Amino acid sequence: DGGITQSPKYLFRKEGQNVTLSCEQNLNHDAMYWYRQDPGQGLRLIYYSQIVNDFQKGDIAEGYSVSREKKESFPLTVTSAQKNPTAFYLCASSTGFNQPQHFGDGTRLSIL
Amino acid sequence: GESVGLHLPTLSVQEGDNSIINCAYSNSASDYFIWYKQESGKGPQFIIDIRSNMDKRQGQRVTVLLNKTVKHLSLQIAATQPGDSAVYFCAERGYSTLTFGKGTMLLVSP
Numbered sequence A: 001d002g003g004i005t006q007s008p009k010y011l012f013r014k015e016g017q018n019v020t021l022s023c024e025q026n027l028n029h030d031a032m033y034w035y036r037q038d039p040g041q042g043l044r045l046i047y048y049s050q051i052v053n054d055f056q057k058g059d060i061a062e063g064y065s066v067s068r069e070k071k072e073s074f075p076l077t078v079t080s081a082q083k084n085p086t087a088f089y090l091c092a093s094s095t096g097f098n099q100p101q102h103f104g105d106g107t108r109l110s111i112l
Numbered sequence B: 001g002e003s004v005g006l007h008l009p010t011l012s013v014q015e016g017d018n019s020i021i022n023c024a025y026s027n028s029a030s031d032y033f034i035w036y037k038q039e040s041g042k043g044p045q046f047i048i049d050i051r052s053n054m055d056k057r058q059g060q061r062v063t064v065l066l067n068k069t070v071k072h073l074s075l076q077i078a079a080t081q082p083g084d085s086a087v088y089f090c091a092e093r094g095y096s097t098l099t100f101g102k103g104t105m106l107l108v109s110p
Helices: none
Strands: A004-007 A010-013 A019-025 A031-037 A044-051 A054-057 A064-066 A076-078 A087-094 A107-111 B010-014 B019-024 B032-038 B045-051 B056-058 B062-067 B072-077 B086-093 B098-100 B104-109
Touching (some): A004 A087, A010 A019, A044 A064, A076 A087, B019 B086, B019 B104, B032 B062, B045 B056, B045 B062, B045 B072, B072 B086
Parallel strands (some): A010 A107
Antiparallel strands (some): A004 A019, A019 A076, A044 A054, A087 A107, B032 B045, B056 B062, B086 B104
């Protein structure tokens, strides 16, 4: 079945550590996105990519980095510069930029 | 659903009732709107969409109404079932990326 796979489902980070969240899609979508979801808030865009080897900052990119070396993959690194990383992270993809987005089931990141 | 639902407006209904969930959007230039459903511990699922040149669209047990005059969107769920319990939020497409609302938690009692 086609879909978006995020891994791991739960992730723990120590102070000063970088961690990478995986997002893979087999929908042949050009655009991919990373969102952060906090309790009681709407989804906030971290980074997006409209095409391979290109990505743009979203509204809250500070402390995060991404790469888009393959169409299928859009990993997100949460760096030690992100002072409040505890959140639910959602990856999405769409056929084209700003088309309906399909979401993965998220990764919950917590600080040890 | 888990901590996602904390501090959200909540709508509680009985099984079999019709539910109406509302969303106020911000950008009068938005041309496309989507409703998503998010269950506990999962990612959002697409429910239904509507373009700004329409004021109503129906799906299976769901209807979306768009009132551009007051920038209001609503999702109607007919004969609500316990499996409909989730957080529902709208998204609008304006000048750049999609903007998502904070959501409403729907609780359905048997």
